[in-house]
Amino acid sequence: MADGAVNFLLDKLTTILLQNASLLGDAQKEIEEIKLELESMRSFIRDAERRKEMSEQVETWVKQVRLVAYEIEDIVDEFMHYKEMARDRKGIKDFVQDVVNLPKNVTARHRISSKLQKVKAKVLEVSERSKRYVFDTIDEGRSNNASIDRWQYHGESSIFVEEDELVGMDENREKLLEWLNENDQRRTIISIVGMGGLGKTTLVTKVYNDQIIKRHFDCWAWISVSQTYGVRELLRSMIKEFFETNQVMDPSNLGSMKYMQLVGTLNDYLHQKRYVVVLDDVWSIDLWSKIRGAFPNNKYGSRIILTTRNENVAFSVGTGSRVHRLQPLQDKDAWALFCKKAFWSDPDRSCPKELEALAQVIMKKCEGLPLAIVAIGGLMCSRNQTVVEWKKVYDSLNWQLSNHPLLEQVKGILLLSFNDLPFYLKHCFLYCCVFRDGYPIKRKKLIRLWVAEGFIAERKGMTMEEVAEDYLTELIFRSMIQATETNDAGRVKTCRVHDVMRELAMTTSEKENFCTAYYGQESRLEGKIHRLSVFNIGENIRLSTTICHHLRSFFVFETDMFSSFSLNSVLSKFKLLRVLDYMEFQLKPYQAPAGIWDIRSLQTLAFIEAEERLIQQIGNLTELKRLNITKLRAIDGPKLCASIQKLTNLHRLGLMASTEEEELQLEALLLPPIFLQKLTLVGQLNRLPHWLGSLASLTHLYLVSSQLEEDILSSLHTLSSLVFLELKKAYGGRLLHFRTGWFPNLNKLNLQELLRLDSVTVEEGALPSIREMYLSGCWELKLLPQGIEHLTSLQKLHLEEMPEEFVQRLRSDTGEDQTKVQHITRVYHVFLMEQTRVIETLH
Numbered sequence: 001m002a003d004g005a006v007n008f009l010l011d012k013l014t015t016i017l018l019q020n021a022s023l024l025g026d027a028q029k030e031i032e033e034i035k036l037e038l039e040s041m042r043s044f045i046r047d048a049e050r051r052k053e054m055s056e057q058v059e060t061w062v063k064q065v066r067l068v069a070y071e072i073e074d075i076v077d078e079f080m081h082y083k084e085m086a087r088d089r090k091g092i093k094d095f096v097q098d099v100v101n102l103p104k105n106v107t108a109r110h111r112i113s114s115k116l117q118k119v120k121a122k123v124l125e126v127s128e129r130s131k132r133y134v135f136d137t138i139d140e141g142r143s144n145n146a147s148i149d150r151w152q153y154h155g156e157s158s159i160f161v162e163e164d165e166l167v168g169m170d171e172n173r174e175k176l177l178e179w180l181n182e183n184d185q186r187r188t189i190i191s192i193v194g195m196g197g198l199g200k201t202t203l204v205t206k207v208y209n210d211q212i213i214k215r216h217f218d219c220w221a222w223i224s225v226s227q228t229y230g231v232r233e234l235l236r237s238m239i240k241e242f243f244e245t246n247q248v249m250d251p252s253n254l255g256s257m258k259y260m261q262l263v264g265t266l267n268d269y270l271h272q273k274r275y276v277v278v279l280d281d282v283w284s285i286d287l288w289s290k291i292r293g294a295f296p297n298n299k300y301g302s303r304i305i306l307t308t309r310n311e312n313v314a315f316s317v318g319t320g321s322r323v324h325r326l327q328p329l330q331d332k333d334a335w336a337l338f339c340k341k342a343f344w345s346d347p348d349r350s351c352p353k354e355l356e357a358l359a360q361v362i363m364k365k366c367e368g369l370p371l372a373i374v375a376i377g378g379l380m381c382s383r384n385q386t387v388v389e390w391k392k393v394y395d396s397l398n399w400q401l402s403n404h405p406l407l408e409q410v411k412g413i414l415l416l417s418f419n420d421l422p423f424y425l426k427h428c429f430l431y432c433c434v435f436r437d438g439y440p441i442k443r444k445k446l447i448r449l450w451v452a453e454g455f456i457a458e459r460k461g462m463t464m465e466e467v468a469e470d471y472l473t474e475l476i477f478r479s480m481i482q483a484t485e486t487n488d489a490g491r492v493k494t495c496r497v498h499d500v501m502r503e504l505a506m507t508t509s510e511k512e513n514f515c516t517a518y519y520g521q522e523s524r525l526e527g528k529i530h531r532l533s534v535f536n537i538g539e540n541i542r543l544s545t546t547i548c549h550h551l552r553s554f555f556v557f558e559t560d561m562f563s564s565f566s567l568n569s570v571l572s573k574f575k576l577l578r579v580l581d582y583m584e585f586q587l588k589p590y591q592a593p594a595g596i597w598d599i600r601s602l603q604t605l606a607f608i609e610a611e612e613r614l615i616q617q618i619g620n621l622t623e624l625k626r627l628n629i630t631k632l633r634a635i636d637g638p639k640l641c642a643s644i645q646k647l648t649n650l651h652r653l654g655l656m657a658s659t660e661e662e663e664l665q666l667e668a669l670l671l672p673p674i675f676l677q678k679l680t681l682v683g684q685l686n687r688l689p690h691w692l693g694s695l696a697s698l699t700h701l702y703l704v705s706s707q708l709e710e711d712i713l714s715s716l717h718t719l720s721s722l723v724f725l726e727l728k729k730a731y732g733g734r735l736l737h738f739r740t741g742w743f744p745n746l747n748k749l750n751l752q753e754l755l756r757l758d759s760v761t762v763e764e765g766a767l768p769s770i771r772e773m774y775l776s777g778c779w780e781l782k783l784l785p786q787g788i789e790h791l792t793s794l795q796k797l798h799l800e801e802m803p804e805e806f807v808q809r810l811r812s813d814t815g816e817d818q819t820k821v822q823h824i825t826r827v828y829h830v831f832l833m834e835q836t837r838v839i840e841t842l843h
Contacts, residue, residue: 328368
């Protein structure tokens with residue numbers, strides 16, 4: 001990660017020198033010299049990162065590089081903070097104040113200048129030290145990457161896996177055999193994709209060794225590619241495999257053959273043969289383009305199988321290929337495999353009753369990853385079968401994964417994926433460690449955090465958020481991050497990191513001082529911490545001045561540490577803070593810090609209380625994309641509308657009145673933000689705002705406590721881009737009539753607590769895209785929406801706290817209402833019974 005820290009710092013220094021040269025003054029020379037020295041060290045740092053496991057000297061030097069990079073970043077950030085504060089001071093009052101503070105300012109400039117001089121000397125010293133070490137002479141005969149060298153033959157070793165360990169693989173094996181034996185005579189490439197440790201190589205090995213396959217093909221070859229392949233060496237290995245098997249030629253002269261000769265030799269040999277080739281553990285997306293000429297598309301039904309952790313590799317082989325995404329084992333199969341390894345000495349291989357609960361927890365920690373199940377099962381097999389002993393292992397699983405010899409293979413194989421990442425993706429992946437174990441990470445939140453941290457490089461024609469989304473997609477394709485939920489358009493909504501991978505990432509993160517987790521008294525907070533996550537504690541923690549000074553990100557999960565909390569007092573301590581996130585800590589009442597309207601680059605400002613100066617000044621935040629204001633009063637309306645009118649980049653707007661009875665005055669907004677996509681209005685409305693129908697980009701609309709009497713749908717149906725509509729206490733009329741052609745893209749409709757509503761009519765051709773409908777607390781609605789049978793795309797009908805008469809008509813299997821909902825995949829009713837929430841399936 002030293003290469004990551006240095007590359008990140010170099011990008012930052014380049015941006016500062018290009019965009020803020022006028023601010024740097026005398027410091028520009030020092031910063032340029034530091035940048036040049038780091039650039040000269042960069043390629044050497046990358047090589048040292050690969051060699052650090054082979055030498056304590058190298059590892060020590062890499063750590064020194066990382067520490068000095070962090071120190072430079074701190075000093076430069078402090079310097080830029082000081083300069084920008086000075087630049088922002090304007091007017092005669094500030095001039096007078098500067099004169100008064102002159103001695104203090106001179107001292108600050110001198111202190112920062114002195115720090116720059118010292119850190120420049122450190123950089124030169126570290127650079128010279130590397131030359132004294134002469135790393136190039138260290139273990140010249142060994143592989144450039146010890147961990148890769150150690151594990152690159154794991155594929156061959158899987159040939160010797162016992163048959164009874166192949167649990168849960170039958171369906172995958174049958175699918176692969178089917179594709180290999182099918183009648184399609186075209187050359188077909190089959191990609192087996194999944195994260196490290198899922199058993200890709202084991203699966204392919206068992207199929208490759210099947211005698212059916214040997215009879216079905218004229219010749220076959222298995223090549224372990226790994227990350228360190230050379231194309232010519234790979235082609236030579238393949239020729240040896242084919243020719244030695246068939247005893248056709250003496251391959252002793254292969255060493256002198258050039259690339260084109262090797263390709264030609266293979267192509268000529270395979271030209272009239274039905275061949276099968278396995279390329280195991282492929283990492284590079286350009287490998288196929290370099291070797292494809294060796295494999296003729298000879299219409300004999302040849303097959304090429306490749307295993308990879310990266311979906312981009314699978315897609316790089318072109319159209320017409322087959323992709324099989326290997327999934328983790330189901331709980332039943334995972335449990336069977338775990339018991340076989342953990343209790344192998346027992347004839348029945350069964351778990352003792354007293355250990356079952358704990359064993360299940362340990363097994364589930366592996367999340368269906370066969371490699372981890374086998375390794376951790378083997379570890380538990382060596383322990384006394386007592387709850388106390390097993391609990392000790394579980395509590396120290398993070399340490400065990402990094403230090404126990406039996407788990408070394410798990411660590412080595414999984415870390416290959418991390419080591420293969422470019423530096424900018426390493427930062428982004430490790431950042432997932434700031435979230436607690438099992439936490440569903442929202443896509444939008446994660447990419448905004450990456451942007452705020454400065455991890456995202458600029459690309460011409462793209463916003464930073466769009467680039468960040470590309471980063472996330474690449475991490476998902478590399479099987480480093482798992483997509484757990486997608487939206488209707490197929491975009492990721494939430495994601496997570498596999499538990500075992502996260503444990504290893506946490507170890508790396510703490511070792512590299514990238515992120516620190518605090519769990520209470522058993523954790524220690526010391527040194528220069530850059531990112532801090534506080535988990536599950538009920539006590540106050542005291543952050544030292546040193547920690548506050550260096551902290552860049554501060555996250556709080558489930559804690560009472562701020563029972564008496566002042567946001568301004570916290571911010572005053574964190575001079576270099578980029579991210580402050582109270583994930584699940586409710587800030588009541590949350591007031592915006594004074595002067596927040598001067599942060600002109602701010603993009604999100606949510607759930608802040610309305611106050612006069614904020615409402616007047618918020619129009620200065622012209623980069624805002626999301627704004628949520630609470631506790632609005634009717635008299636705030638005109639000034640608020642004047643400010644919102646300046647926010648032309650706004651995508652999400654939420655306005656909440658101080659009480660349900662308070663009116664939202666929004667008529668003064670003449671030109672609403674044209675890019676607005678999501679709008680939430682909570683409070684009384686005399687009528688719908690006149691500008692609402694002009695929001696052509698609006699996709700989500702929430703109207704709460706509006707208490708409108710007018711025909712609400714006739715004003716809203718012009719919103720043709722709308723995909724979500726929620727009306728909660730928003731309408732006081734008796735009828736909602738959806739007419740033909742209305743709401744063409746709406747896929748989710750929520751009608752809640754419309755207390756006088758007694759009739760819903762849907763004409764044929766209305767709501768053609770609807771997929772989910774929620775009816776909740778509409779106590780006068782006794783019948784299903786008339787015309788619901790026309791909603792052929794409807795998949796879910798959710799009923800909650802609805803009249804008994806309404807629900808009873810759906811309970812009958814032969815009733816008319818059951819006939820009307822036959823096309824709906826799921827109909828269910830949620831109600832309370834003795835304070836318990838009950839879900840009743842009606843269809």
